[in-house]
Every structure is written in structure tokens, then in C-alpha cells.
Amino acid sequence: MKLSHMNAHELKALLATKEVSCKEIMSSIFDEIDKREYDVAAYIHIRDKKELFTEAEKIDNRRLKADNIGILDGLPISIKDNICTKAIPTTCASKMLENFVPPYDATIIKKIRQADGIIIGKTNLDEFAMGSSTEHSAFKITKNPHNTDYVPGGTSGGACASVAANECIMAIGSDTGGSIRQPASFCGVTGLKPTYGRVSRFGLVAYGSSLDQIGTVTKNVKDTALLLQVIAGVDSLDATSVDESVPNYCDLLSLNGKLTVGIPKEFFAEGLDHEVENAVKNCISLLEKDGHNVIEISIPHTPYAVPAYYITACSEASSNLARYDGVKYGYRATDTKNLMDMYLKTRGSGFGAEVKRRIMLGTYTLSAGYYDAFYLKAAKVRTLIAQDFAKAFELCDIIISPVAPTAAYKIGEKADDPLAMYLGDIYSVIANLTGLPAISVPCGWTTSRLPIGVQLTTRALNEPLLLSAAYRLEQLLATVA
Amino acid sequence: MAISEKEVNYIAQLARLSLTDDETHTYLKQLNDILLYMAKLDELDTSKVEPTCHVLGLENVHREDEEFPSLSKEEALLNSPDKNDSFYKVPKIIE
Numbered sequence: 293m294k295l296s297h298m299n300a301h302e303l304k305a306l307l308a309t310k311e312v313s314c315k316e317i318m319s320s321i322f323d324e325i326d327k328r329e330y331d332v333a334a335y336i337h338i339r340d341k342k343e344l345f346t347e348a349e350k351i352d353n354r355r356l357k358a359d360n361i362g363i364l365d366g367l368p369i370s371i372k373d374n375i376c377t378k379a380i381p382t383t384c385a386s387k388m389l390e391n392f393v394p395p396y397d398a399t400i401i402k403k404i405r406q407a408d409g410i411i412i413g414k415t416n417l418d419e420f421a422m423g424s425s426t427e428h429s430a431f432k433i434t435k436n437p438h439n440t441d442y443v444p445g446g447t448s449g450g451a452c453a454s455v456a457a458n459e460c461i462m463a464i465g466s467d468t469g470g471s472i473r474q475p476a477s478f479c480g481v482t483g484l485k486p487t488y489g490r491v492s493r494f495g496l497v498a499y500g501s502s503l504d505q506i507g508t509v510t511k512n513v514k515d516t517a518l519l520l521q522v523i524a525g526v527d528s529l530d531a532t533s534v535d536e537s538v539p540n541y542c543d544l545l546s547l548n549g550k551l552t553v554g555i556p557k558e559f560f561a562e563g564l565d566h567e568v569e570n571a572v573k574n575c576i577s578l579l580e581k582d583g584h585n586v587i588e589i590s591i592p593h594t595p596y597a598v599p600a601y602y603i604t605a606c607s608e609a610s611s612n613l614a615r616y617d618g619v620k621y622g623y624r625a626t627d628t629k630n631l632m633d634m635y636l637k638t639r640g641s642g643f644g645a646e647v648k649r650r651i652m653l654g655t656y657t658l659s660a661g662y663y664d665a666f667y668l669k670a671a672k673v674r675t676l677i678a679q680d681f682a683k684a685f686e687l688c689d690i691i692i693s694p695v696a697p698t699a700a701y702k703i704g705e706k707a708d709d710p711l712a713m714y715l716g717d718i719y720s721v722i723a724n725l726t727g728l729p730a731i732s733v734p735c736g737w738t739t740s741r742l743p744i745g746v747q748l749t750t751r752a753l754n755e756p757l758l759l760s761a762a763y764r765l766e767q768l769l770a771t772v773a
Numbered sequence: 774m775a776i777s778e779k780e781v782n783y784i785a786q787l788a789r790l791s792l793t794d795d796e797t798h799t800y801l802k803q804l805n806d807i808l809l810y811m812a813k814l815d816e817l818d819t820s821k822v823e824p825t826c827h828v829l830g831l832e833n834v835h836r837e838d839e840e841f842p843s844l845s846k847e848e849a850l851l852n853s854p855d856k857n858d859s860f861y862k863v864p865k866i867i868e
Binding site (some may be wrong): 489531533600634641651675710711 | 807813828849
């Protein structure tokens with residue numbers, strides 16, 4: 293098997309016995325990039341090859357000298373291009389930040405470097421992480437590595453495609469309404485959105501601050517535990533991060549005892565594709581055969597999740613994106629008459645259509661007289677949805693559901709209908725509205741050979757249970773595959 | 774609660790976005806469609822519900838008012854589209 297096709301744990305074992313070197317892994321990754329990147333277009337920026345090989349060699353030399361190496365062992369990791377990397381461009385896939393080079397690292401980037409991960413490059417996304425398909429990037433459209441006529445999902449489409457196409461070993465993405473889990477499902481990789489506050493967001497370019505969370509994209513659940521281990525933890529630079537100790541996720545992967553698994557009846561309703569439904573139901577029967585107790589639960593406020601989500605996300609986006617004024621950094625329009633004209637033209641021509649649409653919506657919903665009717669109302673609906681989940685978790689440990697109503701769709705299919713695109717987020721936005729941790733695990737294929745993912749959700753900060761349940765399900769799926 | 778073209782232009786002005794006529798018309802239709810869909814929340818009586826701010830109920834975080842290292846002037850100005858010595862340069866504000 294090619295090194296680039298292996299997962300992080302397989303490579304760590306080979307590195308530990310010195311059967312392979314980081315340089316060989318890097319070289320295998322570049323073979324894959326040379327072969328696939330032209331078609332897949334996962335990356336906005338790949339770092340200088342020489343620099344990357346020098347970094348890999350340094351870690352190899354330290355290993356030869358029996359120095360302590362961090363747990364990421366020199367593995368190549370891609371970073372979504374809305375996370376600040378010092379001296380490496382960070383564009384958010386926007387003309388607005390086309391030439392932006394951050395003067396600082398995001399906290400998680402520091403942590404990855406400290407753990408000896410090698411940052412290979414920056415992956416494509418929908419502009420400012422707004423969209424569901426990675427078609428809304430100002431620079432390129434990322435393709436689904438399993439069939440390049442199809443979207444990879446979004447907004448972490450580049451991150452998930454980079455892992456699925458073996459153009460890196462693991463990836464970091466961000467998830468505001470499903471932006472890690474939905475593309476992970478579309479690309480057949482494992483995507484985790486941790487509990488809100490579990491991972492520092494310092495250095496993540498803000499979109500919907502009460503929803504945004506950094507998370508992982510990997511080839512399996514065990515690798516998810518490894519990467520989460522590195523990035524989790526409180527940060528004085530992110531006041532919303534949670535001051536709770538970080539468990540040893542890798543050691544807690546085996547499941548103790550049997551679970552009660554809840555199936556929300558509202559999630560298996562109209563609009564759910566048959567193949568997706570069957571794949572998820574297959575997971576449910578596998579868990580049942582494994583001795584877990586499966587029960588039906590109810591999340592009565594499900595139909596209100598998407599509107600509450602878009603009101604919250606767009607309102608917060610309109611506020612967060614006010615900083616792009618053409619003064620301190622980023623793009624500035626030329627040929628302007630005065631300051632106001634400069635603002636209008638800079639923002640009018642610097643942002644793409646979807647971003648402007650959301651700023652417009654958010655400006656409206658926050659404007660005088662409408663705040664109570666929209667933003668405050670949505671914040672109250674979030675409480676109602678959270679209460680639904682609190683009740684459900686009195687009855688079950690894990691909730692199982694689809695990630696998205698369909699598998700990947702064709703490029704261009706939903707590009708002109710924003711509302712249809714928004715409705716595709718029905719199963720994923722709930723974890724952001726409630727802050728709960730949720731993971732997407734590959735669970736099957738459509739007849740046209742596109743991946744399908746299944747979503748597991750659990751109580752806040754209970755990533756160990758979430759990962760061990762996902763790990764068990766992954767094993768059960770492997771035995772029948 | 775349909776919004777008019779006049780309102781779309783007003784929102785664009787508030788948001789500091791110059792829009793072409795085409796964009797204005799597209800957004801007029803799309804915003805109305807989306808707002809109609811968002812009105813679904815009106816079905817719910819939330820008069821006795823507390824809003825969610827931080828999902829885990831975290832409150833204000835305080836720290837000592839102490840100096841700590843921050844970006845240098847050069848680093849802070851590095852990405853500015855227009856600057857003059859140690860200042861950001863903007864179009865004339867006072868006529």
C-alpha cells in the first residue's frame with residue numbers, strides 16, 4: 293500500500309520502528325498531489341516543497357537521535373484556509389483576503405506545530421465558510437475525489453477532499469452548520485465537530501461566533517481521537533473556550549458496556565433520500581445486533597432549526613464581516629471618491645454573491661425594530677431545541693441520524709437556489725445551535741458509487757463516549773463490508 | 774412582511790455594500806423568499822423562554838489588566854492596502 297493511502301496510526305507504527313521516514317511519507321503525498329490535485333483542486337495554497345522536505349528531514353533526524361517527537365510525528369496535515377497561519381497566506385477563499393498573510397498563528401496551529409505535525413498547505417472552502425458545496429470559492433471549485441462531476445460538500449470541501457484524495461494524512465476544518473460533517477459524508481471520510489468551546493477558535497476567521505467550531509477530518513475514528521487530543525483545551529485568547537480538563541481520547545476508544553441509541557423520529561421524514569435512509573438504518577440494525585438498546589426519541593422543534601440557524605449565522609456574519617473595510621488589511625477598491633465610496637466599492641466588489649446575500653440578510657435581521665423578531669427569537673428557539681436534546685439524553689446516550697438528506701450532488705445543481713441549499717443543512721445545524729459534539733462516519737455507498745455518512749451526537753463535552761461509539765460502529769461496518 | 778426595493782437599497786447602504794441593479798433585483802426576490810421561510814419561527818410562543826447566548830452557559834471571563842506582548846507596529850501594518858510611515862492611510866474624510 294502507498295504511504296499516502298495509509299492512516300495516521302499505521303504510519304505512526306511504521307515511523308516508530310523506523311521502517312519509513314517522514315521524508316518518504318511527504319514524498320508519497322506529493323506523488324498523490326501531482327496525480328490528483330489538478331482534477332480535485334483541494335488546495336488554495338501548497339507550501340514550498342523544499343521547505344516541507346526540510347521540515348520532514350529535521351523530524352527524521354531528531355527521531356534518529358532518539359529525541360522526543362510530538363504525537364503527530366511529522367505527518368502532513370492540511371489546514372482549511374480560514375484559519376490563520378503565520379507567514380502562510382490565509383484567504384478565506386475570498387478576493388477580500390486574497391493577499392492576506394497573517395502575522396500570527398491560530399492557537400490550534402501552534403499546538404499542531406508543537407506536536408510535530410507538518411502543515412502542508414491551505415485548503416479550499418466556500419468564501420468565508422458560507423455555503424454547502426465549495427462552489428462558492430472566489431478561486432476554484434473543489435471536486436469530489438470519488439467522482440469529479442460532483443461537489444465535495446462544504447464548506448470544508450477542500451479539507452475533506454484533501455484527505456479523501458490522499459493529498460494529506462489528516463486535515464483541520466471548521467464547522468458552523470455542518471461544514472465538517474457534511475463534506476466528510478460526501479467524501480467518505482470521518483469528520484468531527486467537537487463541543488462548542490472544547491477547541492480554541494483564536495485565529496479562526498469569525499463567521500457565526502456562537503456557532504463556529506474548529507474540528508478534524510481524518511481517515512478513521514482513531515485518527516480523529518489523535519488529532520482532537522492535540523487541538524482540544526482551554527485558551528486564554530478565546531473567552532468562549534471551556535476550562536475543562538482534556539481526557540485522553542486515544543485511550544478511551546473502546547466501548548464499555550452497551551449503549552442506548554436514540555433515533556429522532558422527526559429526522560426520518562420527507563426529503564430524506566432512500567439510499568441514505570437505508571444506509572443509516574443499516575447502522576442502526578448493526579448496533580442493535582451488537583446488543584445496544586435502540587429507542588425512538590423525539591426532537592419536536594426540528595422544523596425550526598434551519599430558520600433559527602440562518603437567522604443566527606447571518607446576523608453574526610453581518611457583524612463579524614463589518615471589519616473588512618479596506619483599511620487595516622485585505623482588498624481595497626481603487627478609484628473612489630471619498631471614504632464612504634471606498635467602503636461601498638471595496639465591500640461591493642470584494643465579497644462574492646453568497647457572502648453579500650448573508651450580510652444583507654443579517655443586516656436586516658439585526659436592524660432597528662427587527663432584532664427582537666429575528667435574532668432574539670432565534671436565540672430563544674435555540675433554547676427550545678437544547679431542551680429537546682436534554683430530554684432526549686435522559687433516555688439515551690447517543691443519537692444516530694443522517695448527516696445530510698442526500699449524498700453529493702452534481703456541480704452546479706443547487707448553485708442558483710440558496711434556499712434549497714440551506715434546507716440541506718437540516719440534520720447538521722442542530723449540533724451547532726446546541727453546541728453538542730457530533731461526528732460523521734462513512735457508512736455506505738449509493739448505487740452511483742458516492743459515499744454516505746452517518747451522524748452520531750452526544751452530550752456536551754462527552755467526546756470520549758462519542759468517539760468510542762463511532763469506533764465501535766466503524767468496526768461493525770468493517771465486518772460486514 | 775415583504776421587503777421592498779427601497780428597503781433592499783437601504784440595507785445595502787447600512788451594510789456598506791454597493792450593489793448593481795441586477796444584484797438588487799436578485800436579492801430582493803431571494804431575501805423575500807428566505808424571510809418568508811424564516812417567519813416559520815412565528816409559530817412558536819417564546820414569551821417565557823430565555824435566549825441561548827453561550828451554549829454551555831459560560832459567563833464573562835476576566836483577567837488581570839496586565840500588559841503582554843502584542844503585534845509590532847510593522848506587523849500590524851503589514852497587510853494594509855495603503856499606509857504612510859506608521860499610519861493607515863484612508864481617503865480624505867473632512868472636506
